[in-house]
Amino acid sequence: MKDIILKVEKISKQYRLGQVGTGTISHDLNRWWYKIRGKEDPYLKIGETNDRSIKGTSDYVWALQNINFEVKRGEVLAIIGKNGAGKSTLLKILSKVTAPTIGNINSRGRIASLLEVGTGFNGEMTGRENIFLNGAILGMTKKEITLKLNEIIEFSGCERYIDTPVKRYSSGMTVRLAFAVAAFLEPEILVIDEVLAVGDAEFQKKAIGKMKDIAKGEGRTVLFVSHNMAAVQRLCTRGIVLEHGKVVFEGEISESIDFYSKITTEELLSECIHKSRLNRIEFNYFKVTRNSIPILQGQIIELGDKLEFEMNFKILDRVTDLSIAMDVLNTNHELVTHITNEDDGLLFEKLEKGQEIAICVNTDHLLFVPGFYTINLWIGTGQVDTFYTIKNLVGFYLEQSDFTKRTKLLPKHSKMYLPTKWNSKVTEND
Structure with a gap:
C-alpha cells in the first residue's frame, strides 16, 4: 500500500444537459432537503449512459460511472478511449478542476495538470511571471522555482519571448511553456491530456523523453491521455480503456491497446x-x-x-x-x-x-x-x-502473404512494409 500514490474509488460524474447545476430552484432545494436529512441525492437514481451516437430520453447524463483504479508511484498510466468516452472529464476530476458527483480520490503529493492549451496561465502576465504563478499554485517557494527557472525556459524553447505576455504566444509556444512548467516544478503526479498534439514533432519527441525521465529516473507518476497509440506504447506501462464513461478494460499497455483496437474495429465495420x-x-x-x-x-x-x-x-x-x-x-x-x-x-x-x-x-x-x-x-x-x-x-x-519472403510476422507497431533486395558475399579465411 505504501507504493499507491493515487486511489480512485467509485467516481461518477453526472451532468444535466443544457443547464448549469440541476437547472431549477426546485431541483436544488430538493437535493438540499435530501442532504440535510442524510439521504441519497434523488437525482443519482436517474440519468443515462454517455453515448453521443444515440438520442437520449433524459436530461441527465453520466459522463463517468463507477470508476475504480489505483496508480503506483513511478507508474505511467494511459487512459484510452474514443472521443466522448470520458477521458478529459476524469482528468479534470483528478486535477480538481471539477468535483465528482459521487466517489472519492485519495492522492499523496502535488498534482500538476496540462489539460488544454494555456491551462492555469494568465494571458496578461509574461511567460516568466506565469512560471512563478504556477509554481506558487503547486506550493513551491520562490527560491525553489528560481532554481528550476533556467531549465524550464531552456526546455520550452521560448527564451526570446519569456518576458512577453502569454496572450501573444502561439498555441505551440504556450504548450511548450506549460509542459516545461508542469514537468520541471516536480509534482508527484503529472496529468497530461491530448494537448501535446498541438506541439510539433520535435517537441513531442522531447516531451515524451522528459516524461520517461520523470517516471523512471525520478520515480514520479504520470497519467497520460492520447490518441497516438505509438506514443502510448512507448511511454506507458499500464492502461485503462474507457467507453461511454465506464472502465471496460484495465491491464498491461499492450493488452489495453489491443482491446481498444478491437472495439474501434467493430465501429469501423459498421455501415458507411x-x-x-x-x-x-x-x-x-x-x-x-x-x-x-x-x-x-x-x-x-x-x-x-x-x-x-x-x-x-x-x-x-x-x-x-x-x-x-x-x-x-x-x-x-x-x-x-x-x-x-x-x-x-x-x-x-x-x-x-x-x-x-x-x-x-x-x-x-x-x-x-x-x-x-x-x-x-x-x-x-x-x-x-x-x-x-x-x-x-x-x-x-x-x-501477410508470400509477397514478402520473411517467415516471421511483421511487427504490429510498425506502419509500413518496405520491400528490399539483399545480397551477400561469404569468404573463407584460412
Missing part, C-alpha cells in the same frame, strides 16, 4: 456514412475492387494486393479547384496514408453545372503492416469547403 453539404455535387456511386472483384466490408485481402476505386458524381453548381482525397486509417484511428487527385497531376480547375465526372484510381501494392484498415472519402475545394464525405467507405483486413 454518407454526408452531403452545400448542395454542390450529387454523388452517384463508389466502388472498391481487387482484380475487378468488389471488396465487401470486413473482407480479407493480402499484402502486395492492388486496389481500384471507381466513383461517379454530378456537378450541381459551378466549382473551381475541386479536390478529391481518401484517408486510410488503422484501428487506432491513426492516419496511415493520404491520397489525392493531385498525386498524379489530375486537376479540376473549373467544372460547370450539369457535368458528370467519372473517376478511376488504381493503387500500387498495399504495403501496410497486416491489420485492419478503413478508408474515408472527402470531396471539396482545396482545403476550404467540404461538399461530400463518406466515412467507413470500406473496411478490410490485410494479411
Whole structure:
C-alpha cells in the first residue's frame, strides 16, 4: 500500500444537459432537503449512459460511472478511449478542476495538470511571471522555482519571448511553456491530456523523453491521455480503456491497446456514412475492387494486393479547384496514408453545372503492416469547403502473404512494409 500514490474509488460524474447545476430552484432545494436529512441525492437514481451516437430520453447524463483504479508511484498510466468516452472529464476530476458527483480520490503529493492549451496561465502576465504563478499554485517557494527557472525556459524553447505576455504566444509556444512548467516544478503526479498534439514533432519527441525521465529516473507518476497509440506504447506501462464513461478494460499497455483496437474495429465495420453539404455535387456511386472483384466490408485481402476505386458524381453548381482525397486509417484511428487527385497531376480547375465526372484510381501494392484498415472519402475545394464525405467507405483486413519472403510476422507497431533486395558475399579465411 505504501507504493499507491493515487486511489480512485467509485467516481461518477453526472451532468444535466443544457443547464448549469440541476437547472431549477426546485431541483436544488430538493437535493438540499435530501442532504440535510442524510439521504441519497434523488437525482443519482436517474440519468443515462454517455453515448453521443444515440438520442437520449433524459436530461441527465453520466459522463463517468463507477470508476475504480489505483496508480503506483513511478507508474505511467494511459487512459484510452474514443472521443466522448470520458477521458478529459476524469482528468479534470483528478486535477480538481471539477468535483465528482459521487466517489472519492485519495492522492499523496502535488498534482500538476496540462489539460488544454494555456491551462492555469494568465494571458496578461509574461511567460516568466506565469512560471512563478504556477509554481506558487503547486506550493513551491520562490527560491525553489528560481532554481528550476533556467531549465524550464531552456526546455520550452521560448527564451526570446519569456518576458512577453502569454496572450501573444502561439498555441505551440504556450504548450511548450506549460509542459516545461508542469514537468520541471516536480509534482508527484503529472496529468497530461491530448494537448501535446498541438506541439510539433520535435517537441513531442522531447516531451515524451522528459516524461520517461520523470517516471523512471525520478520515480514520479504520470497519467497520460492520447490518441497516438505509438506514443502510448512507448511511454506507458499500464492502461485503462474507457467507453461511454465506464472502465471496460484495465491491464498491461499492450493488452489495453489491443482491446481498444478491437472495439474501434467493430465501429469501423459498421455501415458507411454518407454526408452531403452545400448542395454542390450529387454523388452517384463508389466502388472498391481487387482484380475487378468488389471488396465487401470486413473482407480479407493480402499484402502486395492492388486496389481500384471507381466513383461517379454530378456537378450541381459551378466549382473551381475541386479536390478529391481518401484517408486510410488503422484501428487506432491513426492516419496511415493520404491520397489525392493531385498525386498524379489530375486537376479540376473549373467544372460547370450539369457535368458528370467519372473517376478511376488504381493503387500500387498495399504495403501496410497486416491489420485492419478503413478508408474515408472527402470531396471539396482545396482545403476550404467540404461538399461530400463518406466515412467507413470500406473496411478490410490485410494479411501477410508470400509477397514478402520473411517467415516471421511483421511487427504490429510498425506502419509500413518496405520491400528490399539483399545480397551477400561469404569468404573463407584460412
